[in-house]
Amino acid sequence: MRIVVLAGGIGGARFLRGLKRAVPDADITVIGNTGDDIHLFGLKVCPDLDTVMYTLGGGINEEQGWGLTDETFRLKEELAAYGVGPEWFGLGDRDFATHIVRTQMLGAGYPLSAVTEALCDRWKPGVRLIPMTDDRVETHVAVTLPDSGSAAGPGERRVIHFQEYWVRLRASVPAEAVVPVGAEQAKPAPGVLEAIAEADVILFPPSNPVVSVGTILAVPGIREAIADAGVPVIGLSPIVGDAPVRGMADKVLAAVGVESTAPAVAEHYGSGLLDGWLVDTVDAGCVERVEAAGIRCRAVPLMMTDVDAAARMAREALTLAEEVRAV
Amino acid sequence: MRIVVLAGGIGGARFLRGLKRAVPDADITVIGNTGDDIHLFGLKVCPDLDTVMYTLGGGINEEQGWGLTDETFRLKEELAAYGVGPEWFGLGDRDFATHIVRTQMLGAGYPLSAVTEALCDRWKPGVRLIPMTDDRVETHVAVTLPDSGSAAGPGERRVIHFQEYWVRLRASVPAEAVVPVGAEQAKPAPGVLEAIAEADVILFPPSNPVVSVGTILAVPGIREAIADAGVPVIGLSPIVGDAPVRGMADKVLAAVGVESTAPAVAEHYGSGLLDGWLVDTVDAGCVERVEAAGIRCRAVPLMMTDVDAAARMAREALTLAEEVRAV
Structure with missing residues (x-):
């Protein structure tokens, strides 16, 4: 089974870990958000790509959900001693290596997709991780x-x-x-459209619908390719009981005029894109509303308390995909 | 008193620390060797400049003579885990900050001399440290x-x-x-020729005569400015008893056809450049040979066992400068 997942950071990465456990033999391609990339200290930092890579590669700091485990911050302290910031972005000594290797390879002319592949050679996330674009967004x-x-x-x-x-x-x-x-000028990275075209199912994990999944969909060609793929497209709500499960998705949903509820996010994606939508059991009351929008909907537990819970969510998403396919 | 010192790495830095102790009120300009600069991991590393800056700024690892004290190597280990080397160059986590700040400033368009000044704002070496050139050598x-x-x-x-x-x-x-x-295409960095022209005395510390002082002198205009300055130019032999005090100066002296002896190095600089030369007491027998070459010579202890010893050497150099001036 070929699965394509549009992933942001922590939520996407933890869902992917569950998906790998749920279907260990699946061929998973992750299209990673790069809209949160930032240049710090002259280095190219790709927080979402790294969170996916570190989480699936076993290097993540489990408590905070980003960055490497067993981390120290001596380099950052020295930069601060030089008066060089920002101090609010927590780059650890181990983590710096990723950004140095990435920056050096980009400087040598490799596109971000090739750099990401090289970094994954070390972490072996067990999925194919492709940035949404090699262009700067x-x-x-x-x-x-x-x-x-x-x-x-x-x-x-x-x-x-x-x-x-x-x-x-x-x-x-x-x-x-x-x-x-x-984003408007960006092109999908090599492999992105091909992976979508060849997918058996496409999943939107409970990532931020605006600044994660929304940014990926903003790269011209990706939304159209998903809509035209002719395979089930299933999403999992990042909003549970009218609040984001994690992070501050409500803050950016407001900016695009979408209320912070599970059905509103489904409607925001729309039935032109989304075939199925999983909401949490606490939001079971909204299933009817989502289905009225032309999106098949099921209410299941959506709290990723551990890898098993994430695996159960992944199985529910794949089950819903089969339901959609059978229609 | 305005003193100009042509410095390489460890030997130059330790001599400078002694010089500061010997004449705390002197106005000292250090022209630093940049010929040992190297690009590592996409970062510009200036080992000799940093050794001077860290030594005079109190950050140096005293035992090894280079790098920062209280250092860790986690970033380097991560780079190695990515298969990215070289592993033989020991960049510590704290030290990396210097190279990141330098590289970022160079990328923003600042010349190395301005970058070095900015780095010294933090370390406060108590001397004016200028790279020999802003050009790549x-x-x-x-x-x-x-x-x-x-x-x-x-x-x-x-x-x-x-x-x-x-x-x-x-x-x-x-x-x-x-x-x-x-070097042939390089220009002296801003301030180098001015400092030489305004100096009361010019010192060659016991730095490597080929790859440290020799490289500085290879930048067109610097050798000529020193020869024309009309002030005493005094050197201290890095060779004691036919062997380098530190490092492997004999290896590169052979490459330029100079034997590894205190008088041979003085002759290599030549009386057109050098007015005075200090040799170690064990080399007292060669004083006559050096003076026969037109260079005033004294035999004094030249082992920089501690800062006081380095200060005594600096005083001897300044005393010899006064002798030269009095002639």
Whole structure:
């Protein structure tokens, strides 16, 4: 079975770990979000790709869900001693190696997809991990900063990098707009459209529908390829009981005018893209609404408390895919 | 008193620490060798500049004479896990910060001299440290590698980077030629010629006469400026009792046809450049030979066993400068 998964960071990575356990012999291609990429200290950092790679490769820091286990932060402390920041982005000493190797390979002319493959040679995630694009796409967020006492005065409107919004500000101010800068000009990376065309099923894990899955879909050609693939496209709601399972998806959903509920996210994707949608059992009451939108819907437990729970969710998604296929 | 010092790495740095103790109020400008610079992992590494900066700034690993104290090597281990080398060059986690800041600033368009000044803002070496040039100069060494059992067969002639010769091979094969690649086209960094012109005395510490001081002198304009400065130019022999005090200076002296003795090095610099030369007391017998070459010579203890010993050597050098000036 050939499965294509559109993955963001922590949620996508943990779902993928469950999927691998659920169907160990499946041929899994992960199309990874690169909209959260950022250049730090002259290095190219790809947080979502790395979270998938580290999680599936057994290197992840389990507690925080990102970064490497057994990590130290001496290099970052030295950079701070030089007065070089940002200090709010936690790059560990081990993690730096990934970004140094990536940056060196990019500088030598390799595209990000080839670099990602080379990095995965070491981590062996057990899936084929492809960045959504080899082109530069960086999500930015329009915000109005609270009064900082600065000369700019209160209510200063700024467009900031997604990581600055997410990590530094912890999404503490409303996102007024979310823009995947560069997406319109980006081309899908080699292998992305082919994997979609050859897939038996396409899954949207419980990743952020705006800044993760939404950014991948913003690369021209990917949404169309999924819609035209003629195979079941099944999503899992990242919203449980009107709140994000993890992270701050509600903050960026508001920016695109979508309420933070499981059915609203399904409707946001739309029946033109999505064939099936899993909501949590606490949201069983909304199944009817989703199905009224032309999307087959089931209510199952969606809390990824451990790998087994994620595996059960993956099996439910594949079961729903078979239901869709049988129609 | 304005003192200009042409410095390589460990020997130059330790001498400078003594010089600062000997004349704490002196205005010291260090012209640093950059011929041992190397690009590693996409980062610009300047070993001699850093050794001076770390030594005078109190960060040096005293035992080994290079690198930072209290160092760890986790990033390097991760790079090795990616199969990315070289493994023979010991970059520590803290040290990496220096190279990352430097590389980022160079990438932003700052010349190496401005970058070095910015790095020194943090370490406060108490001297003005200027790279000999902002242009790229990298010393290479021609060697004949011993039979490695490879297809290339025995006696393969290769031109390798100085660091590969010095650090990886530990100068275990003869250097057949030493070439400061790029030196001919290099210009002295801003401030170098001005410092020389305004100096009251110019010192050559017991640094390597070929790959440290020699490389600095290979930048067009620097040798001439020193010869024309009209102030005492005093050197300290890096060879004591026919062997280098530290390092493997004898290996590269042979490449330029100079025997590894204190008087031969003085003659190599020549009376057109050098006014005074300090040899160790064990080499007192050669004073006459050096003076016959037109270079005033004194035999004093030249073993930098500690900072006080280095300070005594610096005082002897300044005393010899006064003798020269009085003539």
